[in-house]
Amino acid sequence: MATPSLRGRLARLGNPRKPILKPNKPLILANHVGERRREKGEATCITEMSIMMACWKQNEFRDEACKKEIRDFFDCASRAEAARKMRSIQEDLGELGSLPPRKLNKLLQRFPNKPHLS
Amino acid sequence: MRGDGWGEGSPNRAFIMFRLLQGKVLFFTSLSLDYFHLKHSACAKQSLLLEYTVKILKLCGLTQVRWSRYGPEYQDPQIDKEYYRKPLAQLTEEETYERELRKTQVIKAAPATKTSSVFEDPVISKFTNMMMKGGNKILARSLMTQTLEAVKRKQFEKYHAASAEEQATVERNPYTIFHQALKNCEPVIGLVPILKGGHFYQVPVPLAERRRRFLAMKWMITECREKKPRRMLMPEKLSQELLEAFCNRGPVIKRKHDMHKMAEANRALAHYRWW
Numbered sequence: 001m002a003t004p005s006l007r008g009r010l011a012r013l014g015n016p017r018k019p020i021l022k023p024n025k026p027l028i029l030a031n032h033v034g035e036r037r038r039e040k041g042e043a044t045c046i047t048e049m050s051i052m053m054a055c056w057k058q059n060e061f062r063d064e065a066c067k068k069e070i071r072d073f074f075d076c077a078s079r080a081e082a083a084r085k086m087r088s089i090q091e092d093l094g095e096l097g098s099l100p101p102r103k104l105n106k107l108l109q110r111f112p113n114k115p116h117l118s
Numbered sequence: 119m120r121g122d123g124w125g126e127g128s129p130n131r132a133f134i135m136f137r138l139l140q141g142k143v144l145f146f147t148s149l150s151l152d153y154f155h156l157k158h159s160a161c162a163k164q165s166l167l168l169e170y171t172v173k174i175l176k177l178c179g180l181t182q183v184r185w186s187r188y189g190p191e192y193q194d195p196q197i198d199k200e201y202y203r204k205p206l207a208q209l210t211e212e213e214t215y216e217r218e219l220r221k222t223q224v225i226k227a228a229p230a231t232k233t234s235s236v237f238e239d240p241v242i243s244k245f246t247n248m249m250m251k252g253g254n255k256i257l258a259r260s261l262m263t264q265t266l267e268a269v270k271r272k273q274f275e276k277y278h279a280a281s282a283e284e285q286a287t288v289e290r291n292p293y294t295i296f297h298q299a300l301k302n303c304e305p306v307i308g309l310v311p312i313l314k315g316g317h318f319y320q321v322p323v324p325l326a327e328r329r330r331r332f333l334a335m336k337w338m339i340t341e342c343r344e345k346k347p348r349r350m351l352m353p354e355k356l357s358q359e360l361l362e363a364f365c366n367r368g369p370v371i372k373r374k375h376d377m378h379k380m381a382e383a384n385r386a387l388a389h390y391r392w393w
Contacts, residue, residue, distance in 0.1 A: 043391035045324060049307070053382045061375050061382075063306070064366075070306055077324035084393065 031112040032105045036095070044080040048073040188226050195228040196220070197238075231255070241297060245335050249352075261352050266292040268357035289364070299363035303334035303370045307381045312390045321390045322381035337370050338363070345369065 011019035059065035250258035362368030
């Protein structure tokens with residue numbers, strides 16, 4: 001479909017028909033964009049944790065008996081941490097073509113929209 | 119670095135630590151910068167903030183303490199002597215590049231507590247700093263050395279009292295005892311209060327290395343300060359606790375096990391985490 005137009009949509013003296021749009025704010029581009037909706041994350045390393053806790057229950061919470069499970073848990077935690085860091089760096093660098101919203105806002109602050117002529 | 123500018127996510131309120139000229143941190147004040155971001159860019163904000171703080175500080179007669187005056191271009195000093203002892207032929211490309219780069223960069227001054235000495239131990243330094251009260255580093259350091267001496271003495275007594283076979287098992291180096299004791303006290307999993315449905319639940323969560331080390335040291339120091347008999351001095355109590363932790367006994371290890379048991383009891387709540 002073509003770009004929707006604003007002709008004859010608002011309540012004006014020159015417009016004979018009843019208004020299609022009734023905006024509660026002025027129709028001017030703001031100097032900021034909205035933030036990206038945060039993805040709902042989920043808990044990592046649950047399986048390793050449950051294995052480790054099962055081992056603890058069997059061996060009365062002694063750490064020497066459960067060394068392997070504890071090591072696996074730590075490895076999983078460090079991998080999850082590294083993945084999270086990579087994801088946040090990726091978000092900062094590029095949003096699959098466009099800038100992340102915070103950088104865009106900074107750019108728009110520097111070159112704001114001019115609703116006036118001079 | 120924290121003080122190097124106003125990042126996108128930084129709060130608009132700046133908490134600045136002040137120190138009276140006598141040298142004790144007494145209060146902090148906040149400057150609301152909500153009206154700044156409309157008019158000024160990032161670097162202008164920082165310099166304006168510094169100007170304002172300098173003016174306020176001159177009025178009150180206080181010196182700023184917590185923010186670093188080093189800009190982001192300053193590199194941390196390389197304390198390790200082994201870094202410079204490596205022969206140039208053995209360096210990889212990245213390391214040669216790094217060496218050349220460091221020749222042109224500005225470097226911060228090393229703090230007085232960090233030395234290139236062979237006796238320097240970062241764990242001991244961190245523990246000493248955590249034991250320090252009111253900036254009295256001399257007292258904290260002397261307590262630390264007395265503790266290590268007490269540990270050594272006790273172990274030597276045990277060594278001389280033991281038979282020939284047992285003498286091989288007795289560990290006499292106080293530094294290895296210290297490190298092993300703190301490693302035994304580190305919790306594997308931690309609990310974090312998470313708000314869900316109006317209630318706070320203690321959710322088991324994997325901890326970072328530095329958090330685990332911090333908790334071990336914190337528990338050790340708290341235990342020694344609070345559960346001490348009235349006339350016993352800190353080095354004696356600390357040495358006792360360190361030796362017990364080294365053998366996986368004692369109240370600090372018990373506290374670690376309590377933490378693990380609570381985590382195990384709450385393992386169903388692990389799904390409340392979102393990271």
